[in-house]
Amino acid sequence: MQHRLIWFRDDLRVTDNAAVSAALDCDPDTQISAVFLTADTEWASFGYGANRLYYTEQLLTNLSKNLASLGVSLTVIRLETYHDQVAWIRQFCATESVSDLYFNQEYQWNERLRDRHILENSGAITVHAFVDRVLLQPSTVLTGDERFYSVFSPFKRRWLSIYQNQGVRPFTLPNRPRAAVPPGQWLSLCDRPDSDLSQFPMTEEDAKLTLEDFVTHRLGQYDRARNQPDVLGTSRLSGALARGLLSPRQCIQAAEDLVQRPIWEFPDNAFSWINELIWRDFYQHLLVGFPRLSKNRAFRPETEALIWRNIPAEIDAWKAGRTGIPIVDAGMRELRATGWMHNRVRMIVAQFLTKNLLCDWRIGEAHFMQYLVDSDLGANNGGWQWSASTGTDAAPYFRVFNPVSQSEAHDPQANYISHWIPELLKMPVKKRHAPWSGSIPQGYTAPIVDLKSSRQRAIDAFKDLKS
Ligand SMILES: Cc1cc2nc3c(=O)[nH]c(=O)nc-3n(C[C@H](O)[C@H](O)[C@H](O)COP(=O)(O)OP(=O)(O)OC[C@H]3O[C@@H](n4cnc5c(N)ncnc54)[C@H](O)[C@@H]3O)c2cc1C
Structure with missing residues (x-):
């Protein structure tokens, strides 16, 4: 008898899921198993944070219920590395007589190596890898x-x-009803998020x-x-x-x-x-x-020669939302509090870190990876390298965002900055974008950097690089 195994990754749904639709397209008496494998040590080395893991855990709970109603039981296995995952799959397929393995492709370098290994050493198992993400x-x-x-x-x-x-x-689920099974149970991936994730669909x-x-x-x-x-x-x-x-x-x-x-x-x-x-x-x-993007390398090799300042006190102030530049601090506080940040503000805080503080984009990328619920190597690396002018199609190095003009243009009533920085509520709305133009309210901080001279410093650093 056929035994099919669905291997879930960042595709935690049953609707419009290429691998799920294909695996369920069979006689109702075909045995189907489903698994989600962690790679705890490897993921820690990628900087995956509690928000991402906790969110994943919630989605697995939901997925498990949805699969159970389709007659498929989900197992979650805690492992350390992708190497362990390959070994687990091989062992399970051998002991449980799995005939067919179904998964959706992932595109980061380590994940591709893992999947290539599976495909090239599949033996008697038929491997079905889908484009879904x-x-x-x-x-x-x-x-x-x-x-x-x-x-x-x-x-x-x-x-x-x-x-x-x-x-x-979209892929449709085959209409081949199977008897429901009880949802699976597993050891928790993460007990507590770092932020309040209630705004995200679970x-x-x-x-x-x-x-x-x-x-x-x-x-x-x-x-x-x-x-x-x-x-x-x-x-x-x-x-x-x-x-x-x-x-x-x-x-x-x-x-x-x-x-x-x-x-x-x-x-x-x-x-x-x-x-x-x-x-x-x-x-x-x-x-x-461009596999180097998965390996901490700049898309533009010449920018690897840039001498970043990387001042620890400034980096800490940026992470904590205490730079004295309201739109930057509001964004960084939003990130910590909610595990998300608005796209416009992501660009502003990223340019501030990499240009005004002349700090290596990899430090910002890692901090985002730690807190974002949507953390994703492709989009995060792309966004950071765009902002730092080291990437594909990047912002030209001489076009440095002015965070005050950005704040005035995109948050004209200062609603966003006032929400995240209540210290500013004591000031007139117009002055909140640049509180140092008046007297800085108690509890808030003076800018840690002069915006004009630091902008020029960044332009000079990039200009020198070119010559
Ligand atoms: C420095 C920096 C880091 C970023 N890191 C991530 C990240 O780790 N994960 C991530 O998903 N996005 C990242 N982005 C892109 C973007 O900020 C978020 O996708 C967006 O803010 C999500 O909000 P939304 O769902 O309301 O997007 P919407 O505006 O509703 O867009 C719809 C969807 O399109 C995709 N999308 C939107 N903008 C982008 C973009 N610029 N690049 C790639 N995909 C995009 C997202 O999946 C998003 O949900 C980053 C951007 C920057 C500047």
């Missing part, structure tokens, strides 16, 4: 001379033409409702509201997408259902949200095309 398979969106794109705009044009031809659609149903709510009420205004951190202008689905509680196909389907057109015919305002999903794909494709 991204909309288009990395290595299919290439330049005319078959290279990976390193600039977003031409990538997007090619991506759209392939997408239009391919017609990507079940597939929650994620679908959040998506529906966003598409119905905010997609039309996304273009206008997406840069304002004080309003609910974006979907806040990044945690669900990163951990695979939701798929990008479901996002596109929901948007197309509302707009009643395919994405390539979307009006500009609605397309600007799809654009972000294409950025998400772009960063996964880059991981495959």
